[in-house]
Amino acid sequence: MTFLRMSGGMALLLPAVCSAFVSSPVRHSYVLSAPLAKAHRRLSTSTGLMGARAKMEFSKLGDSDLLVSRCCLGTMTWGQQNTMEEGIEQLNLAFDDYGVNFLDTAEMYPVPTKAETQGATDRVVAEWLKTRQRDKVILASKVTGWSDNVTWLPKRDGKGSRVTRKQIRDSVECSLERLGTDYIDLIQIHWPDRYVPLFGQMKFNQTLVRDYEPFEEQLAEFKKLQEEGKIRYVGVSNETPFGVMKFCEAAERLDLPKVVSIQNCYSLINRVDYETGLQEVCLPQNTNVGLLPYSPLAGGVLSGKYSKDVPEEESAKWRLNLFTGYMARYKNSLAAEAVDIYSKLASKYGMTPSEFAIAFCNSRPFVTSTIIGATSIPQLKENIGAFGLKWTEEMEADVDEVFKKYKDPSKV
Numbered sequence: 001m002t003f004l005r006m007s008g009g010m011a012l013l014l015p016a017v018c019s020a021f022v023s024s025p026v027r028h029s030y031v032l033s034a035p036l037a038k039a040h041r042r043l044s045t046s047t048g049l050m051g052a053r054a055k056m057e058f059s060k061l062g063d064s065d066l067l068v069s070r071c072c073l074g075t076m077t078w079g080q081q082n083t084m085e086e087g088i089e090q091l092n093l094a095f096d097d098y099g100v101n102f103l104d105t106a107e108m109y110p111v112p113t114k115a116e117t118q119g120a121t122d123r124v125v126a127e128w129l130k131t132r133q134r135d136k137v138i139l140a141s142k143v144t145g146w147s148d149n150v151t152w153l154p155k156r157d158g159k160g161s162r163v164t165r166k167q168i169r170d171s172v173e174c175s176l177e178r179l180g181t182d183y184i185d186l187i188q189i190h191w192p193d194r195y196v197p198l199f200g201q202m203k204f205n206q207t208l209v210r211d212y213e214p215f216e217e218q219l220a221e222f223k224k225l226q227e228e229g230k231i232r233y234v235g236v237s238n239e240t241p242f243g244v245m246k247f248c249e250a251a252e253r254l255d256l257p258k259v260v261s262i263q264n265c266y267s268l269i270n271r272v273d274y275e276t277g278l279q280e281v282c283l284p285q286n287t288n289v290g291l292l293p294y295s296p297l298a299g300g301v302l303s304g305k306y307s308k309d310v311p312e313e314e315s316a317k318w319r320l321n322l323f324t325g326y327m328a329r330y331k332n333s334l335a336a337e338a339v340d341i342y343s344k345l346a347s348k349y350g351m352t353p354s355e356f357a358i359a360f361c362n363s364r365p366f367v368t369s370t371i372i373g374a375t376s377i378p379q380l381k382e383n384i385g386a387f388g389l390k391w392t393e394e395m396e397a398d399v400d401e402v403f404k405k406y407k408d409p410s411k412v
Contacts, residue, residue: 055388056099059368062260062290064233066185068102068138070362071387072292074373075103079120080110081375087124090380095137098384104263104292104371106142106190107175108150115152122178129180138185140292142237142263143171145191146212163193164213165221172225187222188235188263196240202411215246219256226257235261235292241277248287259289261368266293268302268342268357268399269335272408279366290368293361297372297383298410301335302357304343334409341402349395354379355386360399363391 058067073094078087094100109121122141129137144153148160155170172187194212197204225231234257236243244262251258262282266274274291282289297303339353346356361370370387374380 057387058101059290061186061233061368063258063288064186064260066138066233066260068369069100070369071098071100071384072102072104072140072369072371073100074294074371075105075121075125076109076111077373077375078110078124079117080112084120084124084127086375087121088128089377090374091125091128093377093380094384095132100384101136102138102140102369104140104142104294105179106144107153107171107178108142108144108190113150118152119154119178122175126178126180134181139179139181140186140188140235141175141179141184142188142190143168145189145238146193146195146210162213163189163218165217168218168221169225172230176230183230183232185232186235186261187225187231187233188237188261189218189239191238192236192240192243193218194243196238196243198238215243215250216254216256219247219250219254222257233257233260235259235263237263237294239264239278241281244278244281244287244289248289259287261290261292263292263294263371265295266291266361266364266367267296267298268360269298269338269406269410270295270408271403274366282366291364291366292369292371293364293367294371296358296361296370297354298335298357301339301410302342302353304339304353306336306339333411334406338402338406338409341406342399345395345398345402348398349392351386351389352382354382355389356395358383358386359389359391360395362387363396 057070061068105121105125110117144161150161151158154174191198195208195210222234236259239262247259343353346353372383
């Protein structure tokens, strides 16, 4: 028996007919590569390869026909903080033991992005896909947005990244080759070609507005790729209400692929941007664009680990320390105070801080699937397990009280 969450948050029990959307092991005659075989052995001895599967719920993604698990497995540490073997082990656990059927990668992964590791994450996914029936895995990837700094992506000729028709095509075709697959279920624009405030910028700066590839041209190239069978659906990421509306208007006017999803940052300490504009725009009765929140733990902050005293050699590996200025911005903001309060609320309800933060995201009526990531198996189990936890009215009331004082504290 599997679950399907319909619009409005209702979950329905579905019979085995939905098994086509849930991954299951497929027997093949070829021999597994060494990393893949080792990951399978490690997982089978530690958790049981086909251990008791959690009752994963599923949601329809926007206007698409994709039924995606409420948990989407993020991949951006594979090839940087995690090895290929560890990435495969995570995939096996998520798909085989917990019923996840949805994963998200990007052409520029792992992060921090750099020339020597670019594409390593896709190669982990490709190795794992060799053991899977392709139509039982919902695969999402991303085309890199506008950047003068990221000059090493394939076929960009060292000139940085844009979301032009040529670069969209080059990005998708190179991703398909790395991933070893014929098609991508959901291709997303990682961030816009036009100027928008991103990754810590606090407000819109009109002096930075620049020319950009028209919305119509971007969608036109995606339509060609769709017609060629190389992609199924289109989504956006790090997008604004203006952007979502323009994409949807252009799609309707010109019979182009409609955006079905938006992957934006959303968490207990980063709510306002989505809840005050995008939520209305993306409603099923408006544009029907499904939210795939990334960073539900705010880069690990909401796990509470950044509040602990740990050896410097351990904290140096933490994500905020991998990005220049991020840890300082966190330490000097009101976020630390808010995280401490949310951690105490988690304890009140018998949850870990991570479980509480993920359960909050999963409980939002506008969330389709929450993207989680982990660097260890215990962490992954904790995070996926949070999707089985009940969110109560009392929890909601307690969070509301904190939110009244700490609105997006990481930005203050």
